[in-house]
Amino acid sequence: MENASKNLERKWYQKLHWQVFIAMAVGVLVGYSPAGGFFAQYFGWLGDLFMRLLKMIIVPLVIVSIVAGVASAGGGKVVGRMFGKTLSYYVVSSLFAALVGLLMFNLINPGKGYPITDTGTQPPDLATPESPIDLLLNIVPTNFFASASAGDMLGIIFFSIVFGIALTTLPQKPRTKITDLVDILFKAMMSLTNGIIRLLPIGVFGLIVTLVGKTGLESFGNLFKYVLALGSGLSIHFLITIPLLLYFWGRVSPWKHLMNLREPLLVAFSTSSSAATLPVTLNTVQKKVGVSNRVTSFTLPMGATVNMDGTAIMECVGALFIAQALGAEIGFMTQVAVVITALLASIGAAAVPSAGLVVIFIILNVIGIGDNPEALLIVGGMLSIDRPLDMARTAVNVYSDSCAAVVVGKWEGETGINEKIHP
Numbered sequence: 001m002e003n004a005s006k007n008l009e010r011k012w013y014q015k016l017h018w019q020v021f022i023a024m025a026v027g028v029l030v031g032y033s034p035a036g037g038f039f040a041q042y043f044g045w046l047g048d049l050f051m052r053l054l055k056m057i058i059v060p061l062v063i064v065s066i067v068a069g070v071a072s073a074g075g076g077k078v079v080g081r082m083f084g085k086t087l088s089y090y091v092v093s094s095l096f097a098a099l100v101g102l103l104m105f106n107l108i109n110p111g112k113g114y115p116i117t118d119t120g121t122q123p124p125d126l127a128t129p130e131s132p133i134d135l136l137l138n139i140v141p142t143n144f145f146a147s148a149s150a151g152d153m154l155g156i157i158f159f160s161i162v163f164g165i166a167l168t169t170l171p172q173k174p175r176t177k178i179t180d181l182v183d184i185l186f187k188a189m190m191s192l193t194n195g196i197i198r199l200l201p202i203g204v205f206g207l208i209v210t211l212v213g214k215t216g217l218e219s220f221g222n223l224f225k226y227v228l229a230l231g232s233g234l235s236i237h238f239l240i241t242i243p244l245l246l247y248f249w250g251r252v253s254p255w256k257h258l259m260n261l262r263e264p265l266l267v268a269f270s271t272s273s274s275a276a277t278l279p280v281t282l283n284t285v286q287k288k289v290g291v292s293n294r295v296t297s298f299t300l301p302m303g304a305t306v307n308m309d310g311t312a313i314m315e316c317v318g319a320l321f322i323a324q325a326l327g328a329e330i331g332f333m334t335q336v337a338v339v340i341t342a343l344l345a346s347i348g349a350a351a352v353p354s355a356g357l358v359v360i361f362i363i364l365n366v367i368g369i370g371d372n373p374e375a376l377l378i379v380g381g382m383l384s385i386d387r388p389l390d391m392a393r394t395a396v397n398v399y400s401d402s403c404a405a406v407v408v409g410k411w412e413g414e415t416g417i418n419e420k421i422h423p
């Protein structure tokens with residue numbers, strides 16, 4: 001959280017996104033030079049190291065992020081009722097988000113013709129569940145520790161959600177003992193994640209040198225199509241799906257809500273962190289939108305951690321883009337598996353910059369390409385252009401959280417929400 005606001009005060013060259021941009025430009029130059037192959041061999045390990053660091057934090061980060069987010073609901077009957085309502089909104093809006101991502105992927109097919117497919121590399125066979133029931137069964141782990149050590153993230157996410165819910169049923173004293181501890185662990189993991197993300201320019205340099213050394217500049221054409229698919233998915237969800245949910249569920253004017261929310265949206269856009277934006281979101285949704293403190297203090301902190309529609313779109317488009325770029329056959333069941341996993345991965349993503357790209361490995365693992373070296377290179381390309389996309393998806397994440405507060409407020413019988421546009 002602090003890191004994101006500090007980022008605003010830094011000189012341009014100290015800002016992470018500029019450093020990543022420069023690293024990418026230098027990586028392209030070095031990789032494209034006549035000695036590109038040699039440099040790729042020499043510097044490629046930097047990218048591998050960075051990827052290992054990202055993978056290292058996934059399991060603990062996802063567990064504490066979900067448990068802290070879900071358990072932040074507190075306890076008691078009223079809270080239980082609000083919890084059900086809030087969770088329904090979060091699941092439905094994130095599911096719609098992932099479906100919008102799927103639609104844009106199928107319309108644009110961003111990975112088709114990716115240069116890796118021309119190099120004679122064998123396309124991988126994706127691990128696909130046989131049926132939706134199979135997928136459902138795979139989500140429930142038989143042994144939590146075995147799932148954690150095997151990196152079976154779906155099982156971990158499922159267990160963390162139900163464990164977080166179980167915590168909310170405990171009496172206040174023992175509950176706060178555990179939730180305080182989880183909060184501390186969560187803060188520590190966020191700080192570790194921020195530290196690793198600071199190394200992004202080094203990782204991007206290593207990955208881009210290897211990518212360009214191997215496939216030249218052609219892969220950037222496909223990356224552009226990925227940006228197009230993701231950008232249009234984010235726009236459709238922001239401008240059509242969420243306003244429709246707001247209108248039909250909340251019975252408020254989507255236009256007034258959008259106008260009232262300008263400030264948090266701008267902060268989300270500039271910080272790329274839902275967590276850093278949370279104080280502004282809370283203030284605006286209470287004072288300008290007019291939702292009570294009782295509802296906002298419940299829905300917004302939880303939403304910042306577990307409700308990430310923009311991230312769900314990115315996970316869905318991104319994972320399918322990688323599979324398609326590798327030339328893999330993407331059947332119907334793979335798409336179903338990716339949508340469900342994208343939804344779960346977005347719940348597990350922490351509310352900090354670039355978290356979406358950390359959890360993309362969850363989906364890649366589920367479809368069986370998490371360790372594919374070519375897939376890792378493509379993730380490197382995506383990392384290098386992620387900042388503007390992260391800004392946009394964070395704004396979508398924050399927007400959806402604010403709409404959840406409105407809808408739950410309305411369902412709780414509150415009046416006077418979004419009555420006028422505040423300056």
Ligand code: ASP
Nearest residue numbers: 273274311351352355356
């Ligand atoms: N930066 C996003 C957020 O904080 C998470 C992501 O990277 O998708 O909401």
